Amino acid sequence: xxxxxxxxxxLNIQPTSFLNSVLIVQATSxxxxxxxxxxxxxxxxxxxxxKSLVYLxxxxxxxxxxxxxxxxxxxxxxxxxxxxGLTNLPFSSTNFIGFYRYLEDLATFTPKNIWLDNxxxxxxxxxxxxxxxxxxxxxxxxxxxxxxxxxxxNDKKFSTLQxxxxxxxxxxxxxxxxxxxTETESxxxx
Numbered sequence: 001x002x003x004x005x006x007x008x009x010x011l012n013i014q015p016t017s018f019l020n021s022v023l024i025v026q027a028t029s030x031x032x033x034x035x036x037x038x039x040x041x042x043x044x045x046x047x048x049x050x051k052s053l054v055y056l057x058x059x060x061x062x063x064x065x066x067x068x069x070x071x072x073x074x075x076x077x078x079x080x081x082x083x084x085g086l087t088n089l090p091f092s093s094t095n096f097i098g099f100y101r102y103l104e105d106l107a108t109f110t111p112k113n114i115w116l117d118n119x120x121x122x123x124x125x126x127x128x129x130x131x132x133x134x135x136x137x138x139x140x141x142x143x144x145x146x147x148x149x150x151x152x153x154n155d156k157k158f159s160t161l162q163x164x165x166x167x168x169x170x171x172x173x174x175x176x177x178x179x180x181x182t183e184t185e186s187x188x189x190x
Contacts, residue, residue: 102153103119105152106119130175161174
């Protein structure tokens, strides 16, 4: 028995170029999509950096304007202080000599248990304020009597006296002030 098989009709030749072209198209489109994705990510990052840069530049300009305004104020302030210092310079030696005699008398006539924390002199109205502490309240009248023995304090009229017990120590705080010249003149006219 013999059998004839026609191989040409049963075998179909598959084209090999069709599979290769689909693979090439898929690979190319994948790379293009990847590049588009990378480009969009980088553009978003770049725009965020640009926004941050614009914000920082605006902040820098604002701070620079504030610093410039502050420098102008400081310059004007320092010039004012220099001018005031030059204006007050002739009077400073007079003030020094005048206030020195008060300090000398305070050092001489201040009793043992009294110490002064603050001494305020005001020349225009001839006002003197003495703030200090005493170990007991009975020593403050002794201090006032001692000041009356002084050549520079005997003509001063101390009109205000404030006493306060210091909570953190056993001392008595006091403030002693003279009558201002304007007050004494207004009292004389009444």
